[in-house]
Amino acid sequence: MATISELLEQGVQRxxxxxxxxxxxEAQVLLSYVLDLERPLLYAYPEREVTSRQxxxxxxxxxxxxxxxxxxxxxxxxxFYGLDFFVDNRVLIPRPETELLVDAALAxxxxxxxxxxxxxxxxxGTGSGAIPVTLAVREPRLPCFYxxxxxxxxxxxxxxxxxxxxxxxxxxxxxxxxxxxxxxxxDIITANLPYIGTGEMSGLPPDVRAYEPHLAxxxxxxxxxxxxxxxVEARHPGVLKDHAVLLLxxxxxxxxxxxxxxxxxxxxxxxxFQKDYTGWDRLLKVAL
Numbered sequence: 701m702a703t704i705s706e707l708l709e710q711g712v713q714r715x716x717x718x719x720x721x722x723x724x725x726e727a728q729v730l731l732s733y734v735l736d737l738e739r740p741l742l743y744a745y746p747e748r749e750v751t752s753r754q755x756x757x758x759x760x761x762x763x764x765x766x767x768x769x770x771x772x773x774x775x776x777x778x779x780f781y782g783l784d785f786f787v788d789n790r791v792l793i794p795r796p797e798t799e800l801l802v803d804a805a806l807a808x809x810x811x812x813x814x815x816x817x818x819x820x821x822x823x824x825g826t827g828s829g830a831i832p833v834t835l836a837v838r839e840p841r842l843p844c845f846y847x848x849x850x851x852x853x854x855x856x857x858x859x860x861x862x863x864x865x866x867x868x869x870x871x872x873x874x875x876x877x878x879x880x881x882x883x884x885x886x887d888i889i890t891a892n893l894p895y896i897g898t899g900e901m902s903g904l905p906p907d908v909r910a911y912e913p914h915l916a917x918x919x920x921x922x923x924x925x926x927x928x929x930x931x932v933e934a935r936h937p938g939v940l941k942d943h944a945v946l947l948l949x950x951x952x953x954x955x956x957x958x959x960x961x962x963x964x965x966x967x968x969x970x971x972x973f974q975k976d977y978t979g980w981d982r983l984l985k986v987a988l
Contacts, residue, residue: 702755705746707731711762718766726771727762733775734758768907781834785861790853791828792916797976798892800983801949802834804974805890808945809835809842812887819887820941822846824878824930827916829858829871831890836867845871848881851915878926879933885941893930895951897923923951928961935965946986955981962986 702710711727720726732739734757735750750758761774772778772793778785780794781802787793805821812819819842823832826847836845849855855873862868874881879889896917901909908917919926927950934940950958955973962971969986976982 701749701752703746704731704735704742704748704750707750707755707758708742711758714759714762714766726765729771730761730765730774731758733777734761768910770907770911773911778828780830781838783830783834783837783865785828785830785833786857786864787828788857789911789913790851791857792912794828794830797982798831798949800974800976801890801892801947802831802838804947804983804985805831805835805888806839808888808947809839813841817887818843820844820846820884821888821890822848822879822882822886824848824889824891825850825893825916825926826858826873827854827892829861829873831892832871833858833861833865833867835890836862836870837865843870846874846882846886847871848874848876848878850875850877851913854913854916878930879936879939882939885938886944887941888945888947889934889940890947891930892949893926894919895923895927895949895954897921897951922954922957924954924957927954927958931958931961931965940988942988944988946984946988948984948986949982950984952980955984958984 708727708731712724715723715727728739728742732742734754764774770793772787773789776786776788778787778793781799809819821842826832826849829847832845832847835842847858852875855875859873862871894917898918899921959971962969966988969988972985973981974983
């Protein structure tokens with residue numbers, strides 16, 4: 701029967717063989733998941749024996765990780781904005797850069813609340829529900845959210861996350877394409893839509909390309925197809941309230957094309973961009 705220390709080193713060695721720079725961290729995460737222990741406790745009790753069933757399960761997960769399956773899908777957990785979200789291969793794994801979108805939405809919502817407006821927020825292409833659930837948790841004064849997705853499977857995951865964080869009564873999940881499901885005009889729209897071009901597929905990390913849902917990743921040759929259609933639909937009557945704010949995560953190299961499109965649809969809109977942690981334009985804000 702192996703000890704925690706022995707099993708952990710087996711995992712590290714096997715992942716290191718695949719050239720993974722974060723082999724030790726990933727091995728720790730998977731072992732702490734299997735043993736239901738916090739990671740620091742792996743080193744507090746290194747000589748504790750592990751059952752054969754636990755060892756078998758752990759090494760099975762290690763092998764799946766060696767094949768490229770993302771750790772978040774193996775454990776069913778991903779931290780986002782300090783909250784724990786359930787994820788599986790029905791949804792895109794939330795990324796740190798999307799926290800910029802949440803920051804901007806919180807600022808916009810709180811600004812409207814300070815003006816005695818009760819803003820209605822819609823998250824388009826909600827996936828795991830990370831954006832509206834986080835907004836609902838972090839700003840209890842926001843009264844109502846819509847969360848749309850074309851994938852009913854993704855919405856099932858989003859509902860689970862809303863229930864996990866006890867905000868399901870404030871979020872209405874709607875199945876459908878882009879803005880079509882919205883029943884009423886809204887004040888704030890957030891959207892992390894697919895923005896990767898199909899021509900960029902070969903440049904993605906293998907685990908992203910092989911395991912994450914392509915429906916949530918790719919949007920035409922330049923990655924602009926859904927973003928362009930989103931803005932055209934947002935211009936339709938009855939979608940936005942006066943002085944609405946649109947907040948979108950975008951891909952690198954899309955700034956000029958989207959600026960031209962927004963200027964054509966809303967000549968007087970206030971358009972701003974924010975860079976992510978690596979210096980790429982990542983957040984587009986359109987204030988009407």
